[in-house]
Amino acid sequence: MRIHNLGRCFAGTILAIAVTAPLSAQDAPAKEDLATTARVFGVRASVLDISLSPSGSKLAYISAGPDHIEVVNIIDLEGDASPRMIIANREKEVDLDWCEWATDSRLVCQVSGMARGSTGVLLPFDRLLAVNDDGSNVRELSTRQSANAVQALQFGGDVIALDAGGAQGQILMTRQYVPESNPATRLYSDKSGFGVDLVDVTTAKRQSREGADELAVHYVADESGWVRVKVRALRDGNNRLTGNYAYFYRAPGSNDWLKFENLTIDGAAVPGFSPVAVDSSRNVAYGFITQSGYDAIAEFALDGSGTGKILMARGDVDVDALIRIGRKRRVVGASYATEKREIAYFDADLSKLAKALAKALPDQPLINIVGASGDESRLLMIASSDTQPGMTYLFNKTNRQLEPLMPVRAPLADRPMGKMSPVSFPARDGTMIPGYLTLPPGSEGKGLPAVVLPHGGPAARDEWGFDWLVQFLTARGFAVLQPNYRGSSGYGEAWYGRNGFKAWDVAIGDVNDAGRWLVSQGIAKPDQLAIAGWSYGGYAALQSQVLDPALYKAVVAIAPVTDLGYIVEDARDYTNARVVREYIGQGPHVEAGSPRRHADKFAAPVVLFHGTLDINVEVRHSRGMESALRGAGKQVLYREYPDLQHDLGDSKVRVDMLTDIGRFLDQSLGRN
Numbered sequence: 001m002r003i004h005n006l007g008r009c010f011a012g013t014i015l016a017i018a019v020t021a022p023l024s025a026q027d028a029p030a031k032e033d034l035a036t037t038a039r040v041f042g043v044r045a046s047v048l049d050i051s052l053s054p055s056g057s058k059l060a061y062i063s064a065g066p067d068h069i070e071v072v073n074i075i076d077l078e079g080d081a082s083p084r085m086i087i088a089n090r091e092k093e094v095d096l097d098w099c100e101w102a103t104d105s106r107l108v109c110q111v112s113g114m115a116r117g118s119t120g121v122l123l124p125f126d127r128l129l130a131v132n133d134d135g136s137n138v139r140e141l142s143t144r145q146s147a148n149a150v151q152a153l154q155f156g157g158d159v160i161a162l163d164a165g166g167a168q169g170q171i172l173m174t175r176q177y178v179p180e181s182n183p184a185t186r187l188y189s190d191k192s193g194f195g196v197d198l199v200d201v202t203t204a205k206r207q208s209r210e211g212a213d214e215l216a217v218h219y220v221a222d223e224s225g226w227v228r229v230k231v232r233a234l235r236d237g238n239n240r241l242t243g244n245y246a247y248f249y250r251a252p253g254s255n256d257w258l259k260f261e262n263l264t265i266d267g268a269a270v271p272g273f274s275p276v277a278v279d280s281s282r283n284v285a286y287g288f289i290t291q292s293g294y295d296a297i298a299e300f301a302l303d304g305s306g307t308g309k310i311l312m313a314r315g316d317v318d319v320d321a322l323i324r325i326g327r328k329r330r331v332v333g334a335s336y337a338t339e340k341r342e343i344a345y346f347d348a349d350l351s352k353l354a355k356a357l358a359k360a361l362p363d364q365p366l367i368n369i370v371g372a373s374g375d376e377s378r379l380l381m382i383a384s385s386d387t388q389p390g391m392t393y394l395f396n397k398t399n400r401q402l403e404p405l406m407p408v409r410a411p412l413a414d415r416p417m418g419k420m421s422p423v424s425f426p427a428r429d430g431t432m433i434p435g436y437l438t439l440p441p442g443s444e445g446k447g448l449p450a451v452v453l454p455h456g457g458p459a460a461r462d463e464w465g466f467d468w469l470v471q472f473l474t475a476r477g478f479a480v481l482q483p484n485y486r487g488s489s490g491y492g493e494a495w496y497g498r499n500g501f502k503a504w505d506v507a508i509g510d511v512n513d514a515g516r517w518l519v520s521q522g523i524a525k526p527d528q529l530a531i532a533g534w535s536y537g538g539y540a541a542l543q544s545q546v547l548d549p550a551l552y553k554a555v556v557a558i559a560p561v562t563d564l565g566y567i568v569e570d571a572r573d574y575t576n577a578r579v580v581r582e583y584i585g586q587g588p589h590v591e592a593g594s595p596r597r598h599a600d601k602f603a604a605p606v607v608l609f610h611g612t613l614d615i616n617v618e619v620r621h622s623r624g625m626e627s628a629l630r631g632a633g634k635q636v637l638y639r640e641y642p643d644l645q646h647d648l649g650d651s652k653v654r655v656d657m658l659t660d661i662g663r664f665l666d667q668s669l670g671r672n
Contacts (some may be wrong), residue, residue, distance in 0.1 A: 006491050008163075011583035013167065013569055017332075017535060023572045028164060030129055034659060034662045034663065034666075035477070035659060037475050037476060037658075037662070038472070038655050038656075038658035038659040038662060039411075039655050040306060040411040040412060040415070040654075040659060041412070041469075041472035041475065041657035042178075042468075042472070042615055042654035042657070042658045042659075043064065043409075043411055043417050043651040043654070044064030044649065044650075044654065045063075045064055045389075045408050045409050046063050046064065046406065046407060046408060046409055046410040046411075046650045047061050047062075047063060047390070047407075047408045047409075047456075048061075048062040048063060048064055048070065049061060049062040049097070049098040049099065050062075050279075050370060050380065050392060051098075051099055051100050051101055051107075051370065051371055051380075052101070052371035052372060052373055052378065052380040052394075053101045053104050053373070054101060054103065054104050054163075054168060054327060054373060054374035055104050055373060055374070056077075056372075056373030056374075056377065056378035056394075057076065057077050057078045058074060058075065058076055058077060058101070058102070058104065058133065058376075059074070059380075059405070060072060060073070060074055060075075060099045060101060060107055061073055061083075061406075062092075062096055062098070062099060063073075063144050064651055065651075066086065066649075066651060066652065067092075067650050067651055067653075068090075068091075068092045068649060068650040068653075069088055069089065069090050070088065070089045070095065070096035070104070071085050071087075071088045071089075072085070072086050072087045072088070072099055072107070072109065072131075073085050073086070073094065074086055074133050074134075075405075076206045076392070078550040079465070081616070085135075086131065086132075086133065086134060086135035087109075087131055087135055087138070089111065091113070092643045092644070092650070093113045093114055093115065093613060093643050094111050094112070094113035095111065095112050095113060095114050095649060096109065096110075096111055096646075097109075097110045097111065097112055097126075097419070098110055098429040100139065100159065100162070100515070101478040102130065102168065102169055102171060102201040102220075103161060103168040103169045103201070104168075105132060105133050106127070106130055106131070106132055106133065106137075106169065106201055106202060107130065107131050107132075107133060108128060108130050108141065108159060108171060108201055109128070109129055109130075109131065110126055110127070110128055110129075110156070111126065111127050111129065112124065112125065112126035112127075113125055113126075114613040114615060114645055115613075116613075117152070117571075120614060121573045121574075122592060122614075122618075123152055124154060124613040125152070125153060125154045125155070125156070126156045126616055127140060127141075127142045127152075127156035127412070128140070128141040128142050128153060128156050128157050128159070128173060129141060129142075129164060130201040130202070130204070131280065131541055132336050134313070135657060137202070139201075139203075139204045140204065141156075141157070141171075141173065141201065141204055142156030142157050142175075142453070143157075143175060143176075143198055145178065146178070146180055147187075148180040148181050148182040148423050149179070149180055149181075150178065150179050150181045150467075151178055151179075152178070153176055153178045154176065155174075155176045155194075156176075157174045157175050157176070157197075158173060158174045158218075159171050159172070160172045160173065160174060160175050160196065160219055160220065160221045160227070161221040161225040161330075162327045162328075163225070163327055163374075164198055164221075164225035165198070165224075165225050166225070169197070169200060169201050169202055170198060170200060170201075170225075170655050171199050171201060172196055172197070172199075172221050172225055172227070173196070173197055173199055174194050174195070174196055174197075174218075174219055174413065175195050175196065175197045175206075175212075176193075176194055177189070177191040177192050177193055177194070177195060177196065177212040178192060179192045180376060191211075191212040191214045192212060192214050193213045193214035193215060193216050194212065194213060194216040194217060194218075194219070195208060195209075195210045195211050195212045195213065195216070196208075196209045196210035196219050196221075196227050197209060197210075209227060210227050210230075213230065213232065213234055215234065215235065215246075215614075216230055216231065216232055216233075217231055217232065217233045217245075218230075218231040219287075219643075220275060220276065220277060220278055221278070221593050222278040222279070223278075223279070223280055223281075223328035223329070223330065224280055225248070226250075226280065228249055228250050228278040228285070228302070229247065229248065229249050229250075229275050229278060229285060230247075230248045230249075230257060230546060231245055231246075232246045232247075232274075233245055233249075235490060235575070235622055236578060238578075239575065240575055240576070240577055240578040240579075241575050241576045241578065241579050242578060242579070243578075243579040243582070244581065244661065245274070246259065247259070247260040247273065247274065247275055249275070249278075249285060249302050250259065250302070250661060251302060251303065251304065251645075252283060252302070258304065260273055260275065260285075260300070260306075261306070262306045262634075263300055263306045263307075263308060263525065264306055264307055264308070265289075265298065265307075265310060266307050266309075270289055270298070270308065271290075272289065272290065273285075273287055273288070273289050273298065273300060273308070274287045274288045274289075275287035275300075276288070276322055277322060277324060277331050278302070278357040279328065279330075279331060279434055280595075283301060283302050283303060284299040284300060284301055284302060285300050285302055286298075286299050286311070286322055287300075287301065287322075287332050288319075288495070288515065289310075291310065291313045291494035292313075292315060293492045293493040293494055294313065294314060294315065294316075294317065294318050294319070294492040294493070295318035295319055295320055295492075296310055296311075296312060296313035296314075296318075296319050297310070297311045297312045297313070297319050297334045298310050298311060299311055299458075302501050303480060308627065311334065311346070312334045312344060314336060316338065316492075317336050317337060317338055317490055317492070318336060318489070318490050318491070318492060319334050319335070319336045320335065320336060320337070320489075320490060321334065321335040321336070322334055322335075323335055323343055323345070325350075325371075325372050325376070325379070325666065326367050326372040326374075326376050327372070327374055327518055332346055332347040332350050333345035333346050333347065333350070333351070334346075337461070337463045337464075337490060339422035339434075339464060340366070340422075340463070340464040341366055341463055341464065341465065343367075343368075345592060350369070350481055353395075354369075357381070357383070357395070357402065360402075361383050362388070362433040363385045363387060363388060364385075364472045365369070365383040365384050365385040365388055366383070366384055366385060366459075366465065368381060368382045368383075368384075369381050370382055376397075377396070377397045378388070378395065378396055378397070379394070379395045379397070379671070380392065380393075380394055381393045381394075381395060382408065384408065384465060384466055385465065385466065386417070386418075386419060386420035386438070386464055386466060387416075387417035387418070387419060387420075387466070388417075388464055388466060389407065389408050389413075389466045389468075390407065390408030390409065390438075390466065391404055391405075391406075391407050391408065392404075392405040392406050392408065393405060393406075396614075400511070407650045409468075410470075412471075415439040416442075417441060417471050417474070418439055418440055418441055418443075418470070418471060418474030418475075418480070419439065419441075420436050420437070420438045420464055420465070420467075420470070421436065421437050421439075421568055422434065422435075422436055422464065423435055423436065423437045423481070425483075425513065425517035426475055426513070426517070427509065427510050427513045427515060428484075428509060428513055431439040431486070431510075433483055433484065433485060433486070433513065433514065434483075434484045434539065435462070435481055435482050435484055435490075435514060435542075436462055436463075436464060436481070436482045437479065437480070437481050437482075437523075438467075438470050438474050438479070438480045438482075439474065439479050440474045440475070440477050440479070441474070441475075443479070444524055445479065445484050446522050446523065447522065447523075448478065448479040448523060448525065448528075449477060449478050449479070449524070449525060449528035449529075449530070449665075449669055449671060450458065450478055450479040450480070450481065450515075450523060450524030450525070450528065450529050450530070450553070451473050451477060451478045451479070451480050451529075451530045451531065451532050451556075451665075452480075452481050452482075452483065452511060452514045452515045452518070452529075452530075452531045452532075453469070453470065453473075453480050453481065453482050453531075453532050453533060453537065454482070454483055454511045454514075454531075454533045454536070454537040454540040454541070455482065455484070455488070455533075455536070455537050456533070456534050456535030456536045456537045456538075457487075457488065457500065457535070457536045458485075458487045458488065458489075458499060458500025458501070458507060458536045459488075459489045459496070459499065459500075459530060460488065460489055460490075460536075461484045461488040461489055461490040461491070462482040467482075467533075468481070469534075472658050473532075476662055476665070477671075478530075479518065479523050479524060481514050481515075481517075481518055483510055483511055483513075483514040485499030485500070485506075485507045485508075485510035485511050485514075485540075486506050486507055486510055487499055487503060487506065487507040488500075498585075500536060500540075501564060501567075501583070501584050501585070501589075501593065502583075502584070502585045502589060504543060504589060504592075504593040505547075505589075505592075506595070507540065508540055508544055508546075508547055509547065511531070511544055511546055511607060512544050512548050512551055514553070515529055515531065515544075515552060517553050526552065527669070527670070528551060528669040528671065529551070529552055529553055530552055530553060530555070530556065530665055530668070530669060531544055531552040531554075531555055531556070532556035532557075532558075532661070533556070533557060533558070533560070534559055534560075534665075535558070535559050535560065535561070535616060535617060535646065536561060537558075538556075538557035538558050538559060538560025538561070538608075539557075539560045539562065539595070541555050541556060541557045541560065542555060542557050542560055542595035542606070542625065543593065543595045544563060545595065545598075545601060545602045545603065545604060546592075546595055546598045546601050549601050549602060549603035550603060552604050553604050553651040553668060553669055554604055554605055554606075554607075554665055554668035554669055555602075555605070555606045555607070555642065556606075556661055556664065556665070557606065557607070557608050557609070557622075557625075558608075558610075558648070558657070559609065559610050559611065559614055559616070559617050559622070559646050559648070560608065560610075560617065560621060560622065560623075560625070561617050561621055562588075562594065562595050562596040562622065562624055562625040563594040563595075563596040563597065563622040563624060564584050564590045564594050565590055565594060566585050566596075566621055566624070567584055567617075568580060568581050568620065570618045570620075589594045592602045595625065596621070596624050596625050597628070598633045599628035599629045599631065599632040599634060601626070602629060602632070602634045604668070605634075605635035605636070605637075605664070606625075606634070606635070606636045606637070607636070607637040607638075607639075607660065607664045608622045608625060608636065608637070608638045608639070609622070609638075609639045609640075609641070609648070609660075610622035610623075610638075610639075610640055610641070610656050611640075611641045611642075611643070611644030611645055611646065611648055612641065612642050612643060612644065613639060613643055613644060613645050614644075614646045615646070616645075616646040616647055617646065619640065622638060622640070623638075623640075626638040637660070637664065639656075639657065641653050663669035
């Protein structure tokens with residue numbers, strides 16, 4: 001949460017979502033050169049988000065238009081089934097994130113964005129709006145900010161239940177309360193924190209269902225629309241977040257909040273439980289615990305006994321996702337990633353269906369159920385793989401028919417892709433590091449130009465599946481290795497260690513060993529080995545030069561961290577300053593682990609890309625890196641994109657960036 005006043009930065013945001021003229025289709029490429037390859041891989045997805053109506057007869061999906069534009073389209077499956085655009089976002093600082101059917105004729109959508117306050121501090125915000133499926137009657141559902149508010153009303157609310165109380169058109173949504181500075185006014189309020197309102201999506205009228213709680217950050221409702229779980233973020237005496245949370249629940253029919261405590265499984269104490277869903281029919285909460293150093297899924301009774309049981313746990317990777325479907329967000333399974341993402345369904349019928357579909361579809365893709373009709377007789381699915389960007393399908397349980405709808409990335413449909421294979425390689429201390437190797441289509445994997453592509457985070461991991469940046473590089477003839485270095489998440493507490501900043505030498509050492517392995521196996525030409533990354537991956541790419549300047553011959557860094565001290569300094573204006581400070585730590589690793597401070601060691605040319613509204617990694621990281629490299633007489637190219645955030649969510653910008661990357665790598669590696 002921000003602690004600065006946003007003033008009028010939100011003015012006009014919702015009004016920018018308006019009915020516009022249809023967008024023209026892009027011209028087909030004439031030939032496969034760098035510009036064409038960059039264009040087909042750089043344009044954003046044709047389906048950014050998709051939702052199925054309660055009757056199962058309509059689709060709403062968000063598609064990317066030119067540049068940063070996002071468009072909401074409606075398809076009537078019982079009509080002519082042609083897409084019909086209803087609203088579009090043309091504001092560069094704003095994203096149209098998702099839309100969900102509240103009724104069969106009305107949608108709830110979220111927009112989010114970034115602005116700079118009067119002191120220059122970046123302030124994220126979001127708002128909920130409702131719109132008819134013909135684009136009419138656009139209403140803001142989020143509360144408006146008072147002119148007397150002492151700080152920005154940043155958060156417009158999350159939908160925690162559809163069909164609240166069993167009625168379509170009624171939703172439960174969280175509400176942020178901001179105290180006011182003028183107690184003399186009639187409507188003065190000193191409330192702060194988050195509560196929950198029941199909101200009519202047609203009239204936007206609201207009723208309070210849960211009053212403001214200063215420390216509350218999240219609520220969970222059960223399938224009947226009753227608020228059953230509350231999460232409070234604890235703060236210290238300076239009103240800074242500590243990184244610790246307290247979890248509370250309600251017993252059936254009670255308004256009293258009880259703390260999750262004295263929890264046991266098979267008689268053994270469970271030190272922590274993070275609830276994320278409630279099943280009122282069984283009176284249990286589902287959530288995450290730690291089991292033998294790995295994340296696991298468990299359930300606990302909401303009867304005061306504190307007893308629970310493990311639903312899914314593994315001894316090699318974290319079980320990191322709970323699978324829910326339908327308008328009631330019914331819990332049906334859990335998911336984890338070993339070499340590939342796996343979904344284990346608790347629901348036997350869904351498990352059988354998913355296995356049958358995976359076998360029936362080409363390349364046995366991953367099947368994700370992303371929507372369902374109200375009675376779950378129709379399921380909306382996306383099937384994707386390493387070589388398939390994704391196809392949306394509608395499955396009818398009644399007649400057992402599977403209908404293909406539209407590709408997730410239309411420009412890439414039927415295009416040959418590089419196959420991604422799980423691999424492992426030895427680090428300098430003998431530890432085997434898992435990763436993924438993707439080769440150009442038709443390649444035998446020997447004597448290739450190659451790119452090591454470490455993931456961001458660092459509390460993240462790469463997985464098997466389609467990756468537009470990887471496939472762009474393979475289309476340009478590069479082998480790509482994505483190492484899940486030590487410090488990655490998903491492999492348990494021991495692998496995560498002290499995190500990729502405090503133990504940067506371990507993480508970056510693994511990243512450099514990835515490049516050495518490519519050369520030792522004859523996959524990569526040593527004089528055509530490059531490294532690229534986004535966010536922490538960009539940091540890893542730059543810091544690799546500090547450890548071994550001769551290894552990589554070109555460095556690509558997108559929105560990179562370049563100075564660990566900057567991260568701590570940039571957090572001082574936010575309530576998570578303490579959490580960030582403790583995460584980065586103090587000591588000599590801050591100096592040693594900041595590539596901006598070691599520009600003199602660089603041997604390879606560097607290209608940097610950054611958006612000016614990046615709250616994850618402030619733009620001064622790239623500006624400072626460019627300045628340091630130029631001051632040290634090093635070769636550097638820097639591209640800065642006004643008003644874009646960390647993901648550079650703009651098709652033209654991404655196309656231009658890929659074009660620059662392709663040209664930079666060709667020139668730096670002597671491939672012209």
